[in-house]
Amino acid sequence: MKAIPAALSGPSSSLAGLRILVTGLGVTGFPAAVHLGERGADVIVIDGDDTADVSEKAQILEVFDVDIRRGPDHVETLPEGDLDLVVTSPGWRPDQPVLAAAAEAGIPVIGEVELAWRIRGTNDAKWLAITGTNGKTTTTTMLESMLLAAGLKAKACGNIGTPLLEAVLEPGLEVLAIELSSFQLHWQESMSADAAAVLNIAPDHLDWHGSADAYARDKAKIFHNAKLACVYSCADEATLHMVEDADVIEGAKAIGFTTGVPRPGELGVVDDLLVDRAFIPQRYSSAAELASLDDVAAATGVAGSQPAPHQIANALAAACLARAIDVPGQAIAAGLQNHSLGAHRMVTVAEADGIRWVDDSKATNTHAANASLAAFDSIIWIAGGLPKGADFTSLFADHRERLKALVLIGSDDSAYREAIAATIPDLDVVRIEPALAVDSGVPKRRGEAVAAAAVDAAARLAEAGDTVLLAPAAASMDQFLNYNTRGELFTEAVNTHLER
Structure with missing residues (x-):
């Protein structure tokens, strides 16, 4: 394994002569490429996407003579020639082909924190x-x-x-x-x-x-x-x-x-x-x-x-x-x-007719959802998404007395269904049709119909004294751009429902 180049230490020493690969042009990859390029390194950036955002960042990096390689073909293999270092973005898994190849070749791989x-x-x-x-x-x-x-x-x-x-x-x-x-x-x-x-x-x-x-x-x-x-x-x-x-x-x-x-x-x-x-x-x-x-x-x-x-x-x-x-x-x-609490973290969106509507879209796993559920007594729970391999059995078992009904979103509800069958088989469950998550061409609106249908279903189930809680216990990307837009679309749907 090669050593991490000593010249990297400090913010200004020249990196001329070093050939560095940066994987991804996201929030961390872009500033890494800019910094390394400014210091004279021969920087190659690969990104599997060719979106408008990536194109805009690529134009900026051209000022520093950074070699930009976009598209899925470029993320499968290492660039030709010797490399001194790979700087990877957090979302890239260690078993990603290009990172696995770098490790096998003895090329050091670091991330944002180390850099x-x-x-x-x-x-x-x-x-x-x-x-x-x-x-x-x-x-x-x-x-x-x-x-x-x-x-x-x-x-x-x-x-x-x-x-x-x-x-x-x-x-x-x-x-x-x-x-x-x-x-x-x-x-x-x-x-x-x-x-x-x-x-x-x-x-x-x-x-x-x-x-x-x-x-x-x-x-x-x-x-x-x-x-x-x-x-x-x-x-x-x-x-x-x-x-x-x-x-x-x-x-x-x-x-x-x-x-x-x-x-x-x-x-x-x-x-x-x-x-x-x-x-x-x-x-x-x-x-x-x-x-x-x-x-x-x-x-x-x-x-x-x-x-x-x-x-x-x-x-x-x-x-x-x-x-x-x-x-x-x-x-x-x-x-x-x-201090002000961040968006989509146990935020009360509205209270009307004795019903509280709470957005905790940031609850993307069972641990976070457990804390959300523990905060209320009679809950219409809106849950579902990409479960990331989680087991929901204990979550349903621990909160069986709090759960009045479940509104299921997400493309795959099998893990939730299995947990319900094992813990609360008579729980009132409404399934929101996955096909509603159509791509309208506007990424931030994807999932709009899902959020609206979930809110309408929850409203039919809720009575005075209930809390309608969006705490999905799962990631959002199967039906929404991210957890932020999931929370935003939920909030919009609640406000629209209450204005009728």
């Missing part, structure tokens, strides 16, 4: 990294809000907002709040975050990783070489084992978070207050107040109500990372008060 870590140079911004099966984005934006409330120049980046490659080159930033997916972590080797957190672990993306163990191993990479703190969930023993097995910098602490009363070395909840028993000198005899559950409620769009347990956990995880770099308690509270 960003190596090119950061003298940029001394602190890295606070977050991963987990669910809650990553909310925790990252909560953390960013806390950092900003403390007067720090901070930015949320990585798998959210600004690509990490762009953030590390942005002058003046003091802290990066970095959301990292399992795909991104798979390709990283040398990142040394100041503090890192794994929020939770449940089987997901098994089609990409191949097994639950492989998925967990990639998530655990976030703790490698952590400097100050490794944050784990007291409710998820697997995350603690990840910390115990991690090779960290001497002095890094294991910090737990719990929605119950914390022990020394943990953050938790006492008398409706978020408290710190980890980062204070008197942690064995006292706790420091950080914020209130009212602050968490405000941060998650339910001011005046009790926040959901998973949102309390998200706030505590963000507070752990902030406290690891000495953010004061008052900034934790202020950050939560200033």
Whole structure:
């Protein structure tokens, strides 16, 4: 195996003479190609699509003499000639033919995280990294809000907002709040975050990783070489084992978070207050107040109500990372008060005739859907999509008393049907015809008829006191452009229904 070129380190040294392949012209591939091209590397970019977006990016890259190869034929084999490095995009699986060929040929393959870590140079911004099966984005934006409330120049980046490659080159930033997916972590080797957190672990993306163990191993990479703190969930023993097995910098602490009363070395909840028993000198005899559950409620769009347990956990995880770099308690509270929950994450779309309509389209796996279902009592559940190899049996079993009816969307409902038969065979189920997901030629409108039919079906089933919950427990791409458009079309359909 060739070594990763030493010239890559730092943001400005010349890469002339290096031949580098970039796979994909997406959110991470494009800035990688621009940066490497600017530094004089001989860059080849391959992308299986030939869309207008790819064409536009290709025109920009021509300025840097980047060799653009578009279309499905170019992603099956390595380009001719020697290569010094492959920089891959997160969505490309390791068994993709071109990546498998690179590995067999001994060519190093890295991703966005590894590239960003190596090119950061003298940029001394602190890295606070977050991963987990669910809650990553909310925790990252909560953390960013806390950092900003403390007067720090901070930015949320990585798998959210600004690509990490762009953030590390942005002058003046003091802290990066970095959301990292399992795909991104798979390709990283040398990142040394100041503090890192794994929020939770449940089987997901098994089609990409191949097994639950492989998925967990990639998530655990976030703790490698952590400097100050490794944050784990007291409710998820697997995350603690990840910390115990991690090779960290001497002095890094294991910090737990719990929605119950914390022990020394943990953050938790006492008398409706978020408290710190980890980062204070008197942690064995006292706790420091950080914020209130009212602050968490405000941060998650339910001011005046009790926040959901998973949102309390998200706030505590963000507070752990902030406290690891000495953010004061008052900034934790202020950050939560200033925070706005992202779209399609447990958002109440409307309340009418005693029926609540909730958009949690971001619940793309069983773990996320479980948290959504646990937040309500009498539910008309809209679910379905690409299940990614998941088993839904425990989900139906755990919430049999909450589920009043199920509206099934998605192209394949077999996994749901099997789980229903094994747990709640008499559950009222309405199947939305998959053929409604026609391609109108406008990608963002694909699935519009599915969303409308699902809302109409749910409305016929719902009564005062019910919650109609879109929490699909599956990916969206079989019928919608992405989970965002699935949520947007659901919201439109709800508003249209209520205006009739």
